[in-house]
Amino acid sequence: MAIVVEVDNGSGFCFGVTNAIQKAEELLTRGESLYCLGEIVHNSEEVNRLESKGLKTVDYSNMSSLKGKQLLVRAHGEPPETYQLASESGVNIVDATCPIVTKLQQRVASAYSEMQLVGGQVVIFGKKSHPEVVGLIGNANGAAIIIEKVEEVAMLDCSKPTVLFSQTTMDGEDYVALGEAIKQTMDTLIPNGSSQLKVVNSVCGSVSNRKPKLAEFSSRHDMVVFVAGKKSSNGKVLYQVCKDANPNTIFMESAAEIEESMFEGINSVGVCGATSTPLWLMELVAEKIRAI
Ligand code: SF4
Incomplete structure (x- = not known):
């Protein structure tokens, strides 16, 4: 049988990835040459398909040699330094950052400024080397603290005002557990210490x-x-x-x-x-x- x-x-594909791939295909179909900073999506089969249409995957070390070329920023986004480097190198950015990630980057930047004024910290729940997290760290002037697992809460200074974010694709339940663990630690250090914690719900609904x-x-x-x-x-x-x-x-x-x-x-x-x-x-x- x-x-x-x-x-x-x-x-x-979620809409962020769909949008990035559509942008790439539009340009490739018009016969334009297109470079992508890192793999356009974490799927080697799809990367191979687009590379067979002419997409070239490059890394930061190639940027200075791409003067006048089009460079796609994928849905994960990039830190501000990438845009700066592209501008200095005469590279034309085709920005396919997911709008949800762009908004998150803006919120991280504003939380960083706010925390600077009160001696606080920005904490991000995510994978240190994930490109989205690299972009978020850049928006916190390189000073965000990254937590990969709930157990790592012990390495945080929980006496400080804190704004907590999550990489968009982390597990929502783990994120809630991390927020609770930080709150508990804060309350054991200072009475009502957890009032110094702001948890931003940044896990993407697409996941x-x-x-x-x-x-x-x-x-x-x-x-x-x-x-x-x-x-x-x-x-x-x-x-x-x-x-x-x-x-x-x-x-x-x-x-x-x-x-x-x-x-x-x-x-x-x-x-x-x-x-x-x-x-x-x-x-x-x-x-x-x-x-x-
Ligand atoms: S934020 Fe959500 S919609 Fe945007 S790329 Fe990430 S998973 Fe996809």
């Missing part, structure tokens, strides 16, 4: 709103194939949602990883992915499973 395969219609639907989708199938790039932060979060709802969930980067033996005794498979996973890739994975 053929395996029934369903592709989750709520998975795939958090998908969780309940993804859990329901995962529980409807014998097996779930979650498709995403290994570097995708929201991929890790959403994969765990699927795994919790259906322990028979596997992580896959490309259709080449499919082996017939994986699907023995399986009648139905759900294929889903991250906000950085292209629909065409999930369809390709589904087709290959159907052909078993």
Whole structure:
């Protein structure tokens, strides 16, 4: 009996990534040369597709040699120094920063100025090397403190006024737990110390709103194939949602990883992915499973 395969219609690119890729494709289709600062999306299959159309992925070290060229800033955004360097090097920026990230950068910059006046600090819950976090740190003049895990709260000076932000793709429940842990520590140091903490809700709805639907989708199938790039932060979060709802969930980067033996005794498979996973890739994975 053929395996029934369903592709989750709520998975795939968020609007920030869709916008960046549309901008890139518009320019490439017009035959214009386009460079992208870092991988346009944390999905090597999609990067390969766009590179085959002419997109060139570069890093900071290449910027001084791109005079007069178009350089795309991806949805994750960049710190102010990148725009400064581009301007000094005569590089034309095509800005595809997600509007949600732009707003977050502005809020981080304003919180930094506010905290400067009162001897406080800006704390960001996120991955230190994630490009969005690098951009946010730049908007806090390089002085934001990065917390990757709730347990790291011990390294914070909780006697200071603090504004807490999250990278947009972190897990919302972990973020709430971190805020609570900081509050508790503040209250043990100073009576009502937690009144010095402001928690900004900056987890993006494109990730958090998908969780309940993804859990329901995962529980409807014998097996779930979650498709995403290994570097995708929201991929890790959403994969765990699927795994919790259906322990028979596997992580896959490309259709080449499919082996017939994986699907023995399986009648139905759900294929889903991250906000950085292209629909065409999930369809390709589904087709290959159907052909078993
Ligand atoms: S996850 Fe949210 S903030 Fe990040 S690019 Fe997508 S829409 Fe924008």
